[in-house]
Amino acid sequence: MLSADSVKVAVRVRPFNQMEKDARSHCIISMFLNSITICDPRNRNNVKSFTFDLAYWSHSAFIKNDEGILIPDGPTSRYADQRRVFDDLGQEVLKNAWKGYNATLLAYGQTGSGKSYSMIGYGPDRGIIPLTCHELFKAIQQNQELDKQYQIYFSMLEIYNEKVIDLLSKSKQPGGLKVRESPQRGFYVEDLTSVPCESYQQVEQLLKEGNKKRITASTNINMSSSRSHMIITVRFKQVFLKDNLTKQSDINLVDLAGSERQRASGSEGDRLREGSAINLSLTTLGNVISALAEIAMGKKVPHVPYRNSTLTKLLQSALGGNSKTVMIATVSPADICYEETLSTLRYAERTKNIQNKAVINENPTEQLIQELKAENFKLRSTITKIRNSGQRVEEETKELRRALAENELEMAEIQTSWEQCLERAQKEWEQQYQTLTQERQMTQTFPYLSNVNVDPQLSAFIKLFIRDGETVIGQSSNFSHAIVIKGLGIADKHVTITNRDNKVTLEPHGQAKVTINGVTVLSKVQLRHLDRVILGSNSTYLYVGLPQERNAEDLSKYDYDFFQSELAAVEGFDRDALGKRQGRLAEKVNPSVLAVFLDYIRVKPMVAEANQISKELNKDLKFELEVKNLALTDSRGHDLVKEVMVKVTNILTQQVWIWSRAKFVNRKFIMEDIYQRFVDGEKISVDRETDPFWDPIEAVHLGTAYVWLQSLNYCITLEEHVEFHNSQGEEEAILQMNLVPCSPTGQPLGEDGILIDPTELLGQRLDFQVQIIQCLGIKWLKQNIKRGIQIRYHVLSHPHPFHTKPVWNNVNARVDQVMQFTVKSVSQELLSYLQNHALVLDLWGLQEDCVGISSSFGDAELTDEGSIIIDYVKPPAPSRVLQETGDNQLSELYVKLSKLEQEIELLRDVNRTLRRDNVTLKDTLKRMMNDGTNPDGKSFHHSNIQASGSKGTHKASYEVEFAKALKRFYQSMNQVRSQLQGLRRHRAPDEASVDLLQLYLDKQTWAIKNVGDSFEMSMNTLKNDVSLIVKKKKEQSLWSSVTK
């Protein structure tokens, strides 16, 4: 049983969002009463169950009613709507508030999981905060008593990058507000605006104001948003005038930043991981919850790290303190969110163990004043003492004086009558109300640009009204009819919008960047209702046209993802294109491909912002978004796991770095922080160690090449020219290398050593050399001759890679490196590995001042001849390979390839039979020679020996011929494999032009036909060769029996 003060935990599952619907996602969550079960989409048997205090199914079985509110679709529906969630959680908060307990409601979950929907709500679907405030005012109305006064103060703050921003203050606070600590109040925010309210409408308006400030407080309208935590505090005071008693409850409503950020931090090996404070609050919250959960389970925990972050300081009493606390954990039901959802459920499970000790906050008003007075007396005497001691007074007493002033202010506040407070607030409220009514009227009259934020909760708060005539939009206010907007890449005079004769046009100025519906605009264009407008790097607006153009459309469809997907599609990167690259046009998009696509469109605007910040801070860095392994497959043609990465180039020195997504996001946070300080006029000096724009020079991965190992099974020397391909599938260089089976002393085996049956190798020692001759036409060096290259490769299952020496300053780099490897005893596993796998060689680019790549294989065991011993162990199934569905043309070719391999196996059987015949013949011959007789008992003549001898020669020549045929076959098969790889890289054009598509289709069909033909040809040549050998052998046998 939970004790009354355990933190109560509720979980809510939201409906699929558009993206998940498009991807035809599966729901991996099921719910029975308060139990939730989650199923791993990659392994349906991996099922985990959790039980919470409350569980809400808001995923299905709902309809929209006439007021636009989502409600259950029938009496049997289990859909939990906003009202139901409020009835449980909000009512509980209210009940506790009336009793005088502090109450806290926290919303936790990944970005887009429904935290803000549950807490604040969208449109008519009001969430817990508005409903709670509404009900509170209603209850106050119904409980009016003569000698009792109710006071409500509303405050709203945001924690971003550890800074506290007052969302209800009109003034700017660079650096944010200070968090202080006092013995009476614990941690609190100094000078936080606290607005006295007497109606629900006022709270509604304050919420809007606060949200608007959330957008405009940052330098760029899309920069902070869902990376910040928001805390709304409703202070509810019941003053019992007759008894001079005050009962007070602080209701904290906390909408946390997306939980995935907590996992993102620390998972990445960025040297500046600690430099970014962006995730500190969320990580510390996790640590505090873990520590408190351990304490609750009776474990000894030395200390709870409340003080390590701003958020945990402010939530100290909510967690493990004086508060009745509830957490609502929100989750997505989709298979692609499995990891995050599971991690949220685990987090929620830990939280439910936390114990609080809530007390009723009931104090005689007089007592409060007495306590403050006593504290002030103490403070004054300390100041006097310091002064008398002759010490340096200023610094020591500054803090004490400040505390003194704070206390005095609080005393004054207590003593100011509620009426006076209200009167002060009323004036501001009236002004606000006027603005509000004005804005409503303008939306009915003028066309306008309405902001679209990465967080849908913050969309449509800013409206840029386009009055009749010309309006200039930009950073400067020096123009008549100007609308001033801030934002990255926004010029002083960015665009002029003209509203004339029922026609609205937009004209960019100079170099100003403008895109409309994903397309860059360079000259005057007419705006149409619902056009998507992006100004500068990433200031996104939806154009709402003239009143006569409007219908009752659902504007929420045009969300941030819509803008970014459209932009990416115009640049040739969309979900379908990705699917196409995987050859799965008609099918459901693979969840991992969808995840890459989502990552791509989320990171893309951040890259645009980073480029602008770099430009404005004169950092000379260019950032480009790329997808790792976009067009690469492994040696067997399976897709490799794709992930988003950022290529960073110093435009002056041409140095290049490749950053992972996590590293880039982390760096971007630090860049934003520096940029914000720069805009605030701060003088910024960042040393190298903490500079997000600096990194030591490193080697860059340029491309990969595959060399098939099959020839080793037959001890055939392979002389290859293979292409190194980069992530985009383009050629980076050509590698000339040999794979040479050899003797222990390194002598090539030559044609005499060719085996027809690889099983002959079983239990034998195998020696081979990897000879890397040269690398030709290296693009990396064509771009800058001061660079170098190195090649790295893995041999069989050896844990450490091997690498060549660095070669500098040559487009055609001569490497000339020979490494010999030895397998002491060939196993069946090794044979099948060689049959099916390739040697994977990676080309690394070196740049000036960078140390080459190194790998330690110094402890590798050597043979007496100095060759490296490789003990082959079966490697685990490759994890970087995606599942192949295999019902497209290319997969068919792969199926054909393996069929051919089976046919070869059959041919090998034929050969085995031939060999067995030979052995029998050899034995008979031996016997005859020993007896001096032939099998019929007749005497054995010299001529017969001659004949038998020539039979033996024939046997050897069959084998050699067969070996030669096999060698020819494997060489042609290598070509076929390369053709296949090329086919997989061949992309469909991104434009939807029928002609281009037709051309692509023709080319593709031709290429596929070519591969098929090559297959058939190789196979037929082999079959012909073999049948010739068999025929020859039969003739020979016939001849010998005739001559007997």
Ligand SMILES: Nc1ncnc2c1ncn2[C@@H]1O[C@H](COP(=O)(O)OP(=O)(O)OP(=O)(O)O)[C@@H](O)[C@H]1O
């Ligand atoms: N229970 C629900 N019913 C219907 N729609 C929902 C529900 N929960 C969330 N949504 C929708 O999902 C989208 C994302 O929700 P929301 O803004 O609440 O996410 P969030 O968790 O606050 O994300 P962030 O961390 O980015 O702030 C919104 O469009 C919202 O309308």
Ligand SMILES: [Mg+2]
């Ligand atoms: Mg939110």
